[in-house]
């Protein structure tokens with residue numbers, strides 16, 4: 001009997017591994033191996049036809065930290081993340097609350113919010129390129145109507161990053177809204193009524209009931225927004241190409257530049273490893289901190 | 298009770314949804330401290346009525362007064378009432394204690410008062426020791442009690458309950474029914490209770506309000522409803538098994554009270570009032586019928602009989618009775634036990650000279666012999 005139970009257990013464990021194996025194999029092939037290969041690659045110097053690449057240890061990393069562009073790009077990305085993440089989450093939440101309320105033309109409002117999401121980022125960027133065009137663009141037309149002089153939104157260091165940030169928020173908020181909308185629809189309406197009977201107003205209900213119940217969604221959206229703040233750079237190619245003077249350059253764009261414009265793959269690899277490290281740390285911290293305080297149904 | 302002003306007064310209130318459903322021209326008074334049950338089939342407007350009282354729906358017409366104040370358009374929080382929802386509507390992310398004191402906290406009650414009230418509510422509902430659990434970690438009955446505790450913790454004089462027991466199993470339902478009734482009497486609160494279960498209504502209510510299609514069919518105490526149903530619908534809805542209702546023209550003309558038109562008349566008889574006799578018993582009259590089946594329930598037996606030209610009838614006989622299906626029987630009743638309703642509109646008709654129908658005197662002397670001979 002005991003023997004049987006142990007056998008059974010072992011068989012279950014075997015099944016588990018068998019089920020996990022395909023995914024594990026693919027993950028190893030396409031995620032773990034490249035990560036390790038990249039790390040390995042980042043420890044070598046850049047090879048040319050005359051000088052073959054040699055092992056240099058962490059020299060590439062040292063180079064990066066010594067490069068002022070690194071600090072500009074890192075700061076840019078911090079600002080980019082620090083603004084796009086909270087703002088797009090708040091917009092998404094507010095839009096979802098509104099689109100979930102009993103308003104006329106509700107489905108129109110929903111699809112209007114969702115439209116930016118289905119546009120490819122490149123198309124969206126082209127659209128905004130038109131909005132931002134000095135003098136002729138929609139924005140300048142409007143500001144011009146009130147007597148402001150034309151502004152080169154994308155072309156001057158002071159506004160370039162902000163302009164890029166706005167496009168990202170515009171693109172992301174509608175996407176995140178869908179998640180909030182889905183979560184809102186799983187919240188039974190009688191909770192709202194129970195809260196009303198207990199004397200809770202709209203704000204109290206939102207704060208004490210709605211937001212805690214939306215917390216799992218918020219975490220999910222937050223993680224997505226964070227990944228996007230590193231990953232989503234398509235629009236830079238159309239809008240600013242990281243310029244002017246690196247004012248709107250983000251880490252991933254810089255990596256791309258190093259690897260494919262300057263063909264300096266060891267430094268690009270080193271930078272990639274740094275990004276992976278940072279993201280990994282944030283992810284761990286997040287799970288530690290937030291998971292505990294969240295109610296999952 | 299009649300001299301006291303009513304605690305809740307609803308005057309010609311209508312709330313009509315798109316599609317014409319809802320409640321129509323509702324008027325009723327609810328005395329202070331009473332246990333009032335809104336009873337009716339699904340979709341008859343019970344919940345809507347309750348939500349109108351709660352302020353979760355706003356009346357299209359008419360006025361609602363609670364405790365002498367016109368609250369027709371007041372928000373729920375201004376009506377000093379509490380509510381138990383069918384789904385309990387507990388906040389899933391809050392513990393039992395937090396759920397119960399949610400309203401007190403919202404109303405900014407003092408800390409120590411919250412504490413004593415919480416302790417009281419927990420004790421009264423027998424939830425001590427469960428304070429820190431989440432609703433998902435409770436059984437259905439415990440959740441129900443948390444909802445109840447949340448309703449009584451604020452000490453509101455009025456508590457509304459919308460089918461609070463429908464998610465419980467039969468046995469638990471019976472126990473909780475009694476608990477709720479006891480609690481109501483101990484706290485002296487007014488309870489308006491919605492149910493579609495007539496047993497629940499009959500066993501709990503001081504006053505039953507029977508509704509149908511958004512209108513009130515009958516208001517009265519349980520005995521009134523059972524003994525003097527105001528309409529054929531009320532007769533058929535209250536009582537288990539329900540009253541047998543058959544068109545009067547399927548009956549011999551001799552049993553129709555004088556002055557009634559048999560072609561526009563419904564006859565009703567409670568199962569326990571129906572007297573069965575087998576062929577040998579020579580009653581001066583009797584309606585021929587055939588037994589189609591029986592249900593033995595321990596203390597009593599239900600017999601189903603087919604009467605030509607009708608949907609059949611049910612008889613309730615004490616103890617165990619064995620009659621095989623197909624047996625020919627003859628049905629009779631004590632004259633006063635018969636209910637007569639207008640065939641078209643369903644309202645109750647009273648024979649002009651009560652108790653003088655032809656059969657009355659002849660049968661009364663031997664109601665029991667029929668059953669015992671079987």
Ligand SMILES: Nc1ncnc2c1ncn2[C@@H]1O[C@H](COP(=O)(O)OP(=O)(O)OP(=O)(O)O)[C@@H](O)[C@H]1O
Nearest residue numbers: 314315318319338339340341342343344345346493
């Ligand atoms: N928000 C609404 N919109 C449209 N129609 C509604 C709405 N709420 C209720 N109704 C309709 O009003 C009628 C009464 O509904 P109500 O919920 O009061 O029924 P009920 O007596 O509580 O039934 P049940 O026993 O099934 O709960 C129903 O026909 C229902 O379809």
Ligand SMILES: [Mg+2]
Nearest residue numbers: 343344345459
């Ligand atoms: Mg209902």
